[in-house]
Amino acid sequence: MFYHFLTPLIVLILGIAINRKLEIAKTALSKEKDWQNWWASEFLRVCRDYNSCITDIVVGLYQWAQIQEEKLPGWEDEAEKKLNSVRQAMRELQRLEWEIQNYARFAHNHGDSVLKNADNLFKLTAELIDKLKREKRGNVEPIRQAQFEFNQAVRLAHAEILGLLRGFVNR
Numbered sequence: 001m002f003y004h005f006l007t008p009l010i011v012l013i014l015g016i017a018i019n020r021k022l023e024i025a026k027t028a029l030s031k032e033k034d035w036q037n038w039w040a041s042e043f044l045r046v047c048r049d050y051n052s053c054i055t056d057i058v059v060g061l062y063q064w065a066q067i068q069e070e071k072l073p074g075w076e077d078e079a080e081k082k083l084n085s086v087r088q089a090m091r092e093l094q095r096l097e098w099e100i101q102n103y104a105r106f107a108h109n110h111g112d113s114v115l116k117n118a119d120n121l122f123k124l125t126a127e128l129i130d131k132l133k134r135e136k137r138g139n140v141e142p143i144r145q146a147q148f149e150f151n152q153a154v155r156l157a158h159a160e161i162l163g164l165l166r167g168f169v170n171r
Contacts, residue, residue, distance in 0.1 A: 033163075040161040043103035047154045050096045050118060053089050054147060057125055058140055060086040061132050068136065086129070097122060107157035114157045117150035 064082040067075050100118050104111035124143045131138040 036162050039103065039106050040158050043100075043106070043161060044154070044158050046096055046099045046103060047114070047150075047158075050093065050100060050121075051147060051151065053093045053096060054121055054125060054143065056089045057086055057093070058128065058143060060089065061129060061138075062140075065132055065136050090125070090129075093122060093125070103161075104157060107160040110153060110157040110160050113153040114150070117146065117153045121146045121150050 060082055064079055064086065067079045067082060072078075097118055101115060104114045107114065121143065124146050128138045128140065128143060
C-alpha cells in the first residue's frame with residue numbers, strides 16, 4: 001500500500017527538480033538573449049549612424065562644390081560653413097569607426113569584414129574630399145558600392161551577434 005504512493009511521490013519530486021532546472025536554464029538563456037539583443041541593437045545603431053555620416057559628407061561635398069561654382073553673393077562664407085560641416089562629419093566618422101571596432105568583435109566570423117568595409121568607405125570618402133578640393137569634381141559610385149558592401153557585412157555581423165546565422169540566407 002505504501003508503494004502505491006511512493007512512485008507518484010518520486011515522480012512529483014523529480015518533476016519539481018526538473019522544472020526548477022529548466023527554469024534556471026530558461027532564465028540564463030533569456031539573459032543571454034537580452035545581452036545579444038542589446039549589443040546587436042547598439043551595433044546596428046552605430047553602423048546606421050556611420051552610413052548617415054558618409055551620406056552627409058558626400059552630399060555636403062557636392063553642395064560645397066556647387067556653392068563654389070555658382071559664386072552667389074556671400075558664397076565664400078557659405079562654402080566655408082559647408083566645408084566645416086564636412087570636416088565635423090569626418091571627425092564623427094572617426095568616432096563611429098572606433099565604436100564599430102568595439103561592437104564588431106562580438107561577430108567573430110563577420111566582424112572583420114565590417115571593419116574592412118568601414119575602412120574602405122572612410123578611405124574612399126577621404127579620396128573624394130581631396131579630389132573635389134583639387135579638381136572640383138569626383139565620382140561617388142565607388143562610395144555607393146562600398147556603402148552597399150559595408151551594409152551587407154553589417155547585416156551578416158548583426159545576424160551573427162543575434163545568433164541567427166544558422167539558416168540565415170545571404171541575399
